[in-house]
Amino acid sequence: MAAKDLIWFLSEFVFYYPLVMSIVWIVGAFYFYLRREAGRRRRPPVLAEYPLVSVLIPAHNEEQSIRATIASVLKSNYPNFEIVVVDDGSTDATPRILLELAAECPAVRVLIMKQNMGKPSALRYGLMACRGEIILAMDADAFLDANAMRWLVAHFVAGPRVGAVTGNPRVRNRTSLIAKIQVGEYSSIIGMIKRTQRILGKVLTVSGVIAAFRKRALLDVGLWDIDMITDDINVTWKLEKHFWDVRYEPNALCWILVPETLKGLWRQRVRWAQGGVEVIRRHAGIWTDWRQRRLWPVYIEYVISVCWSYAFVSFGGLWLLNFIFPHDLPVAKIFPEWKGAVLVSLCLVQSAIALWIDRRYEKNILWYYFWVIWYPFVYWVISALATVWAAPRALFGHSKGKLAVWQSPDRGLFEKL
Structure with a gap:
């Protein structure tokens, strides 16, 4: 496969994977809401036994x-x-x-x-x-x-x-x-x-x-x-x-x-x-194990998400390198032309629907819609970089049987209040 064809294929993958998954999540979450949440009062259930x-x-x-x-x-x-x-x-x-x-x-x-x-x-x-x-x-x-x-x-x-x-x-x-x-x-x-x-x-x-x-x-x-x-x-x-x-x-x-x-x-x-x-x-x-076949699609989806992180970070690195040191190597933008605008718009639609659903549990949560616009720029990058950094450690660095100890969590500004 020629370098240009590979770049084209990976750029399409970087674009269509989050696009398709966002649509799946929107449809699935809205169906769950209509079937299990809409029209029901939030009174705690009275149980036959406790x-x-x-x-x-x-x-x-x-x-x-x-x-x-x-x-x-x-x-x-x-x-x-x-x-x-x-x-x-x-x-x-x-x-x-x-x-x-x-x-x-x-x-x-x-x-x-x-x-x-x-x-x-x-x-x-x-x-x-x-x-x-x-x-x-x-x-x-x-x-x-x-x-x-x-x-x-x-x-x-x-x-x-x-x-x-x-x-x-x-x-x-x-x-x-x-x-x-x-x-x-x-x-x-x-x-x-x-x-x-x-x-x-x-x-x-x-x-x-x-x-x-x-x-x-x-x-x-x-x-x-x-x-x-x-x-x-x-x-x-x-x-x-x-x-x-x-x-x-x-x-x-x-x-x-x-x-x-x-x-x-x-x-x-x-x-x-x-x-x-x-x-x-x-x-x-x-x-x-054929009995586990219902887990296969989830397994595949997670592997694809890891591959997407590597493709996303690779495109970002090549674009940044070309911006600082222009060269003649084939380079694709992370989301070329109109595709970035489509993904950001879909992200905003997804967030609007999600916050609208969750207003049942937090009355003022819609006010946080303004802050959601930063999500694609902050969390896509951080999550993709974290996956690229952590995957080799998970595959080759963590030995079976070693205790997974923890540290005190970061609470940021909350500790200073």
């Missing part, structure tokens, strides 16, 4: 937020729950605060780990102490909505094959441009993808910040793997491979903190990208 829910919270250096997080859980409009907090080798005042909370409230139990073993290990140890059949795992810096537990449990009560239900994370720190853009991202990208995947019958990533599991399902798949950097993606794939139903419940709200600095955002996106490629590598065996 099984014990164990709220499992792994924590590492969370002295600034752990009290507020536990307080939000204690305000839950659910009659039967316990809280199990696992301190994973914190070096700040988190263990002392947890012991004080446990002494004050009988519903709170605490496990103290002397060494930082990583979030998956903390979840595994904590599960052994949970008495409930339903495990609600959430981050130690998140606020749980009072009715979230009812919405999540309703799925388990109605379906014996429901293995996990992921909730609806909402951004609560909005003091910087980066955080405000993520308000739109969680609606127009993450929320839309989960709605579309639910319609297609394969939700491939529960939100690690809020996800409920059936304990029997977790035991069936061997719990969380301790060597995966993104425990939420991997455990979802394990559940899907064992034919457990994974669902999305948009009414189960959880208010989260997101990175507000470029450094923190970069670290987060590299971790997400590395975790995704690790999962693809580990679960490549689905191609030898």
